[in-house]
Amino acid sequence: MYWNARMECMPKDELRKHQFRELKTLVYRLYSFNNFYRGRMKEQGVHPDDIQSLEDIRKLPFMHKQDLRDNYPTKMFTSSREEVVRYHVSSGTTGKPTLVGYTAQDIDFWTDSLARALTSIGIGTGDVVQVSYGYGLFTGGLGLHYGAERVGATVLPASVGNTERQLELMIDLDVTAIACTPSYMIHMGEVAKKLGIDFQRDTKLRKAILGAEPWSEGMRKHIEDNLGIEAYDIYGTSELSGPMFMECEERNGIHVWGDVAIVEIIDPETEEPVPDGEVGELVITVLKKEAMPMIRYRIRDLTYALEEKCECGRTSTRIGRISGRTDDMLIIRGINVFPSQVEHTLMNIPEVGEQFMIILDRKGALDVMTVQVELSPEHFSDKMADMMAIKKRIDSDMKKYLNISVNVELMDPGSLPRFEGKAKRVVDKRVF
Ligand SMILES: [Zn+2]
Incomplete structure (x- = not known):
């Protein structure tokens, strides 16, 4: 029609x-x-x-x-x-x-x-x-x-x-x-x-x-x-x-x-x-x-x-x-990274929940990118080994799709901020 x-x-x-x-x-x-x-x-x-x-x-x-x-x-x-x-x-x-x-x-x-x-x-x-x-x-x-x-x-x-x-x-x-x-x-x-x-x-x-x-x-x-x-x-x-x-x-x-x-x-x-x-x-x-x-x-x-x-x-x-x-593009250690790539990578991992945050910081002269990832309630577990396996999967997918290594922090379901308007998922603490 x-x-x-x-x-x-x-x-x-x-x-x-x-x-x-x-x-x-x-x-x-x-x-x-x-x-x-x-x-x-x-x-x-x-x-x-x-x-x-x-x-x-x-x-x-x-x-x-x-x-x-x-x-x-x-x-x-x-x-x-x-x-x-x-x-x-x-x-x-x-x-x-x-x-x-x-x-x-x-x-x-x-x-x-x-x-x-x-x-x-x-x-x-x-x-x-x-x-x-x-x-x-x-x-x-x-x-x-x-x-x-x-x-x-x-x-x-x-x-x-x-x-x-x-x-x-x-x-x-x-x-x-x-x-x-x-x-x-x-x-x-x-x-x-x-x-x-x-x-x-x-x-x-x-x-x-x-x-x-x-x-x-x-x-x-x-x-x-x-x-x-x-x-x-x-x-x-x-x-x-x-x-x-x-x-x-x-x-x-x-x-x-x-x-x-x-x-x-x-x-x-x-x-x-x-x-x-x-x-x-x-x-x-x-x-x-x-x-x-x-x-x-x-x-x-x-x-x-x-x-x-x-x-x-x-x-x-x-x-x-x-x-x-073009202006959302993050340059991390000289590599172009878009928050949308991070999102896409995470959403393809079944254990991952709906929220994530990207935190950029600098250690010495080096940029460090941390991705905080909420797990879905069904996959959240007290077992250390389970958690380590999920973290490893996220680590390797990030490396594969973004071409850089990131720090992955697993978060409890519901612990990251929610946004009713536009989501603000990037916190850049680097001093330029
Ligand atoms: Zn059409």
């Missing part, structure tokens, strides 16, 4: 022509009416007339998160205050937050992207969708809320926290789908278990839309096996509008709607495009955005692109699961 079959299944060559026309219009508009973008294009020595094909997008300058901070709050806006109907704000770890503005049409396109996404996994009229993303300045809550309403589902705006009450409502109101972070889904599962709630027996929940933090295939399997539901990966950031691209039922890559955005994957060092299927940095140009257009925005997420048509019939470019961030 499609929400907008014409756009979602448009033949690739036609779609590319459509993208080119939209890009050209966008570039002319920005060059003519916005000081920031005109300045940037002049700096780069590019004029809208130079954009003669879709590939010419590479002549345009990149945009970075820093541009949003430097132009805080509204210097990058291309719409007047009167036209802006909403703000969202994302907090940065350093410096000023980033502000995103939306016109009524921006909200409409964003909502439409989510309506396509929800339809692609069979959510519509008759479904009850529990939105357990934060409502407020963060885009997740309101974004999914509007999207789910548009497809005709009943929305339960649960937001984050008060998990016992969330579970009670889930049962009482026959919730069929939930949208939240993967770590919150796991947390909910743990709380449910303590309360004697079995998701399969006691709830109607069958689908979870998970995103807003990196997670792995291993974590998906873990969630699906434990809760008996289907988990789908959703993608977006506030700079693009919010969550808006998602896997379809094939679950073979995230569909990035071709009439909404252009995907490029580049080598972060050389800034040259990488071949189809190869991992690089995701660069997105949003074609449909009025208040704060994004051209060649470097999100800093690492992924790969799939150009061939999906089994579901949709023709848009798909991107693979985000495998890390």
